[in-house]
Amino acid sequence: MELSERKKQILHALIETYIQTAEPVGSKAILENYQMSFSSATIRNEMAELTELGYLEQPHTSAGRVPTDLGYRTYVTSLMGRYSLSKREKSRIDEGLSMRITELEQALANANRIISELTAYTSLALTPHFNTNYIKRLEMLYIDRHTFLLVVMTSNGLIKNRVCRLNVEIDPDTLGRIAAILQRRLTGVPLDLITLRRISRLEDELMEFRFFLQPILRFVEQTLSEIDQTEVFTEGVGNILDFPEYRDVSRAKEFFNFLGDKQEIKNMLAPTADTGIRIIIGDENPVLSVLQSSLIIGNYRVGEKVVGAIGIIGPTRMDYSKVVGKLDYFTKTLSKLLSETFYDDE
Known part of the structure; x- marks a missing residue:
């Protein structure tokens, strides 16, 4: 169903608060952090309705709520603001990718390390596949x-x-x-x-x-x-342990087992004709559902051809707006560098 503007405001505020705190969010926190024209009681009522509709869930008996995968999907599809990189962030990406390179795999390994550092999540990169490579x-x-x-x-x-x-x-x-x-x-x-x-x-x-x-x-x-075979590079593997969702030993073990399954990663990162950023949230993929994670994927090009992809994986509580903004700028800059260095238009 189409949510009312008030429900959208509350869902947006709750998700952004939860992304920052990793703690269930109550009406008091929303009222303190966001200027809204309605009362705490109204917010509580709307949160209860959002829970009945499947956008939120209540993990404990406290009044706090957390987003469901449906809530996150609604957020990234229609509520999330566009993240604008600062001059410093753009400069860091540009400088990191301006190295002299003679080997494509070397360039991609370096790029994968940079994007992991920029986002503080785990990054996955798929090496390029060229049907016409000679x-x-x-x-x-x-x-x-x-x-x-x-x-x-x-x-x-x-x-x-x-x-x-x-x-x-x-x-x-x-x-x-x-x-x-x-x-x-x-x-x-x-x-x-x-x-x-x-x-x-x-x-x-x-x-x-x-x-x-x-x-x-x-x-x-x-x-x-x-x-002629694609390979997978991983960077920032230990970053996942910085998030409370993975302090549980069994869940962390599942995550590291996933990183060891190169074929599964290849399947998930397989480039598509889609020129934009792809976001896969939790239950939308059976593997991510088990990991309670989300994956954000950006394609990179050599010339006009999509040849590979880079993914950022983290908890479903990841900062989608910031990661999408950084990954979009990053893959476009990487594509420009690779095209200038390796593209042969003959």
Whole structure:
């Protein structure tokens, strides 16, 4: 049902008070902190009706109420004010993201740390996935007669290193000739087209190196498969313990178990075509319902393409307005940086 303006005012005031205090809110606290034209008795009556309607609940026998997930959803959808970042906050984000970077994963790991510090919550970042990503450079650096370093760089700045050890001896000249052929044949080819079968077809051209060929091609295939997979970065894991909701050992354990489930995090952060900030509150997701948490997600881009996402997770009592404002500015600034550094419009 559509709430009256008075109920909206009281719900807004109660939620913002609860976000700050983490304590059930009574009519006296609302009256003291917000200038309202109605009495404490009227506020109590409206709170009782909001409780019957499912927007509030009464955890104890005291007069204080706390928001339900429906209350939070109403708040973020129609009652929450727009948070305006201060010049200092914008400056901190801009300076934090202005570092010189040559590797996309390095940039994202650093960005994830910064947004966790800015919000004081736990942050989750999904590394980018590019369907059209291709190999820009492939090198094999000689270490000793049995060992070399395989380095693969993609068109969008991802770099993978792998120390490879052979059962047979190899000299620097032979390794260099093999690397030159692989560089020539694989550079510029989209990753999703470089299959094990395609790599195996190079055997004819590399037949003179057949004693080294199979393990080297296997190393290449394994390294390329790792590049085309998304990864999850987490930062500020211990921040959650600062909130009273997670001082219960069992709930904290559930939260840390969730952070260890990378596939679940990937599913929740999976980028969408939605250009705005997404907010998932408690019971709207079965995992978050168990954790009694909310997740705020912002996509980031390289060029015009949404390639990844960053999420902020915390108790349902999180400061939605502030987090949304910071995450929105942050992801837009990050997208601009990544596009300037890695975007190739050819």
